[in-house]
Amino acid sequence: MKLKLLVLVTVFLLVLSPLAFSQSKDTGAIVGKAVDTENEPLPGVTITLSSPNLMGARTFITTETGEYRFPALPPGMYTVKAELQGFKTIVRENVRVTTTVRLTIDFTLELSARPARRLL
Secondary structure (H helix, E strand, O other): OHHHHHHHHHHHHHHHHHHHHHHHHHOEEEEEEEEEOOOOEOOOOEEEEEOOOOOOOEEEEOOOOOEEEEEEEOOEEEEEEEEOOOEOOEEEEEEEEOOOOEEEOOEEEOEOOOOOOOOO
16 A cells, blocks of 8 residues: 555656746846956946847846846847946847856946046
């Protein structure tokens, strides 16, 4: 009796396990970090993700360690943009996301040019 129950439970789990894992196979992810030219993390950077596959753009503000993440992305081509006041904007185009892949896209932001000061 116990053996029959064990076999039944094992078969049941084998049948259902592909269903449980199939949901994660349909999407990919983009993660990364924003740092300055001295490799110090930059919190507060606005990371914008856009694609024809999305309904609108997605944004993420980097954490205190400069990290960001966009999980559960449908496969396709994406544009990723990093912006922070006082720094040059960086745009990465034609980023290909495929299923079951987690891409790492790091940004190194440079200070933007400051206007020359006039001495009186």
